[in-house]
Amino acid sequence: MTTFADLGLSQKVLSAVTDAGYTIPTPIQAGAIPPALQRRDILGIAQTGTGKTASFVLPMLTLLEKGRARARMPRTLILEPTRELAAQVAENFEKYGKNHKLNVALLIGGVSFDEQDRKIERGADVLICTPGRLLDHCERGKLLMTGVEVLVIDEADRMLDMGFIPDIERIAKLIPFTRQTLFFSATMPPEIQKLADRFLQNPERVEVSVRSSTAATVTQRFVATHSKDYEKRAVLRDLIQKQDDLKNAIIFCNRKLDVAELFRSLSRHGFSVGALHGDMDQSSRTKMLAGFKDNAITLLVASDVAARGLDIPDVSHVFNFDVPIHAEDYVHRIGRTGRAGRSGAAFTLVSKRDSKFADAIEKLIDKKIEWLDGDLSALPAPMESHESSGKPERGGRDGKRGGRRNEHDRERGPRSPHGHVAPTHPVTSQVATSGHKSDIKTDDIPKEIEPVITKAEPVKSERKAETKPQHASRNSNRSVPAPYPANDDVRDRRNRYRRDQDDGPTPVGFGDDIPAFMLIAGKA
């Protein structure tokens, strides 16, 4: 059997791999590393979760041991479609390059130029970039691409989806012809094949059989719902509470605004929740992701920024709050669970207006997805007209929902995602701010999300006659960014629905200005 020791990697790399606990390479690693070390071009067809990142990081580390970086002349360049993926690759260089003294620079948007400029100036062995920020640096004349020996284009098909290909072509033109190019894509549509033909010279083609697109270990269900957001939120909460094996979950929405709104709603209901979408500022994105990975946050409400590539191991559940418009996105989303042979569950809320997208999903995966509790035709009338509709109530979750849901919540209080009733004043927590550092390094990310037990103090709200407790340090944390853009008029959106239809009682009284992080219920 092939081991890492058989692949021709250097001692420094091998010992870091061993220290990380790996001995057997994955198929893409076994296939790509030896030719990459011989300076061949690589055409790698593999999805994330196949060990693809290490298949270029490890040989690059070995190759970089010869030679030294010169100022403003990076030696290698890696292009990634999202900031999170770029940061993840940087972490891999830290991990496997711990025996090297390499200068790794992460050039992504949303953070300041200063630190990035310093690293470029010092001479970077490895540049890991999202295309926009890289071109920005190039245009400022801070970067000479003529010394790049290795170019990595990762997730090429996604770059295509995102319209990055013109940027990629511009960047590739700046890099000498003599370079080595490592090109990775999960799929090979004709446009990508054409691109590969242009960028690669006599490449070694390494293809890893697609991880069965919808793993057999993942239980998939459709859940019928009406289309109003407040009803969907009620269905979702109920669904979450019914899972007894929920360790952590990603909840996907189609739109960023809905991510922010659902995040707020779940927060108010006392769930341990974070949010991730592309309009959040970078430090929030980083903190949310770190908190979720550390299990300080149980639920992550996200846009499709989290659907692909992100290495979040061991997600027990995926909930699609919205049916993805493109069926392939469904496959990517539920691919976040049931990884490495573990079991997982994926629930998709489907309303009448989504049914054509739901059909498209079944067609794509060539499989019927069962309905959890009856299909759309079995759905009772919407909430407002529920009592007068005369239709029989279905058992289970509908008995709890309908127009009586809020009273139900009021009686029981918000529940934790593990099914037990949470305290009326949930334990809240906040993420410690990390000073003014803008550079993304693992060390700068707060590891601890410290629970802060709040003292309940009655305070009068103008909008409700109800008495609410007030957070003692309500104003102490204003600088912590929220998962929605600062200038976005959240208040208007929130009032789109009557408050009592929406979310029931507010578990902790912050009035209407809740700093996002205060709402992350800590683990008890």
Next chain:
DNA sequence: AAAAAAT
């Protein structure tokens, strides 16, 4: 019906 990425 969207999201992602440069400011």
